[in-house]
Amino acid sequence: MGRPPCCDKANVKKGPWTPEEDAKLLAYTSTHGTGNWTNVPQRAGLKRCGKSCRLRYTNYLRPNLKHENFTQEEEDLIVTLHAMLGSRWSLIANQLPGRTDNDVKNYWNTKLSKKLRQRGIDPITHRPIADLMHSIGALAIRPPQPAHSPNGGSSSYLPAPAALPLVHEVAYHAAGILQPLPPPPPQQQQAVIARVDVDATASPAADHGQQLKWSDFLADDAAAAASEAQQVLGQYHHEAGGSSVLAAGSSSAGGGRACGDGGGGDDGAAAFIDAILDCDKETGVDQLIAELLADPAYYAGSSSSSSELGWGC
DNA sequence: AAGGCGGTCAACCGCCGGGAT
DNA sequence: CATCCCGGCGGTTGACCGCCT
Numbered sequence: 001m002g003r004p005p006c007c008d009k010a011n012v013k014k015g016p017w018t019p020e021e022d023a024k025l026l027a028y029t030s031t032h033g034t035g036n037w038t039n040v041p042q043r044a045g046l047k048r049c050g051k052s053c054r055l056r057y058t059n060y061l062r063p064n065l066k067h068e069n070f071t072q073e074e075e076d077l078i079v080t081l082h083a084m085l086g087s088r089w090s091l092i093a094n095q096l097p098g099r100t101d102n103d104v105k106n107y108w109n110t111k112l113s114k115k116l117r118q119r120g121i122d123p124i125t126h127r128p129i130a131d132l133m134h135s136i137g138a139l140a141i142r143p144p145q146p147a148h149s150p151n152g153g154s155s156s157y158l159p160a161p162a163a164l165p166l167v168h169e170v171a172y173h174a175a176g177i178l179q180p181l182p183p184p185p186p187q188q189q190q191a192v193i194a195r196v197d198v199d200a201t202a203s204p205a206a207d208h209g210q211q212l213k214w215s216d217f218l219a220d221d222a223a224a225a226a227s228e229a230q231q232v233l234g235q236y237h238h239e240a241g242g243s244s245v246l247a248a249g250s251s252s253a254g255g256g257r258a259c260g261d262g263g264g265g266d267d268g269a270a271a272f273i274d275a276i277l278d279c280d281k282e283t284g285v286d287q288l289i290a291e292l293l294a295d296p297a298y299y300a301g302s303s304s305s306s307s308e309l310g311w312g313c
Numbered sequence: 314a315a316g317g318c319g320g321t322c323a324a325c326c327g328c329c330g331g332g333a334t
Numbered sequence: 335c336a337t338c339c340c341g342g343c344g345g346t347t348g349a350c351c352g353c354c355t
Contacts, residue, residue, distance in 0.1 A: 016323070016349080038340070054341075055324070090343060105344075106322055
C-alpha cells in the first residue's frame with residue numbers, strides 16, 4: 001500500500017552542499033523542472049535525500065532569489081505581517097518576492113526580534129515587555145476563570161477576560177473602520193495577548209456584525225477568494241468613509257508593500273493577506289500600523305492612537 | 314597570537330495535511 | 335476505507351566567521 005519510500009536513508013549524504021552538487025542539481029532542475037523531488041537525487045546523480053534537494057533548491061539555488069540584505073521596507077513589512085500572522089514564515093515570505101521562509105525566519109530570529117526587544121517590545125506579542133510583566137503579575141493573583149468565549153470559541157486568545165487589541169486591530173479602530181472599542185476595565189487592560197492569529201475574533205471585522213474569517217479565503221478559486229476578500233473589506237472601507245482619524249498624506253516607510261508574483265500568491269491564504277494589505281493601503285491603515293510600531297509611546301501604553309480610542313491609561 | 318564568545322545562516326529534524334495507492 | 339508517503343512548514347542545530355579580550 002502507499003508509495004515507495006522516498007530514499008534510502010542509510011545511503012544519503014548530509015551536511016553542506018559542495019559546488020559540484022549544486023551544479024548537478026541546477027543542471028537537472030533547469031532541464032527537467034522541479035516536480036517529484038523523490039526522483040531528483042537519483043536522476044541528477046546526487047547521493048542526497050529528495051527533501052534535502054528540495055530545500056537546497058528552494059532556499060539557495062532557485063532563480064530570482066535575493067541574496068542581498070533586507071531593505072527597510074522589507075523589514076517593516078515583516079514586522080507588520082508578524083504582528084498579524086505570528087510565525088507563519090511561508091506566508092510572510094510570500095509577500096516578499098525573492099525571499100524564502102528560511103531567510104525571513106533567520107532574519108527575524110537573529111535581527112528583528114532582538115531589535116524589538118531592545119526597544120522594550122516583546123517580539124511574540126508585539127506588546128511592551130513592561131505590560132507583559134504587569135500581566136504576569138496580574139495573572140498570578142487572579143483566580144482561575146471559567147472557560148468562556150463570547151463568540152462561541154476561538155483558540156486565538158487565552159481565556160483571558162479581554163485581551164488588549166492587536167496592533168492591527170488598534171489601527172482599524174483608530175481608522176474608524178470598526179466601532180470604537182469600549183474602554184476596558186482597568187484590570188482588563190493588563191490582559192496578555194498570548195498569540196496573534198488571523199481568526200474570526202482576531203480579525204478587524206470581529207465585532208462589526210460581519211466576520212472576516214481566515215477560512216473564507218480558502219476557496220478553490222483564488223481570484224474569487226481575493227475578490228470576495230476585497231468585497232468584504234471594501235465594505236468596511238466604504239462604511240468608514242471620511243474617517244477623520246486618518247492622517248492624510250503622510251508617507252511613512254511602512255507603506256511599501258512588496259507585491260510581486262511571489263510564486264505562492266495564488267492560493268487562498270495569500271489572497272487573504274493580499275486583501276488585508278490592499279485594504280490597509282486603501283484606508284491608510286498600513287501607515288497607521290507603521291506609525292504604531294514605530295511609536296515608543298504606543299508601546300508605553302500612552303500613544304495618541306490609544307488615547308483617541310478612549311482606553312488611555 | 315590565541316582562545317573565548319556571540320552572531321549568522323545553511324541545513325537538518327520532526328510534525329502535519331493531503332494525496333496516492 | 336486504510337495505509338503510508340510526499341511536500342510543506344516551523345523549530346532547532348551546528349559549522350563557520352569575525353570581534354574582543
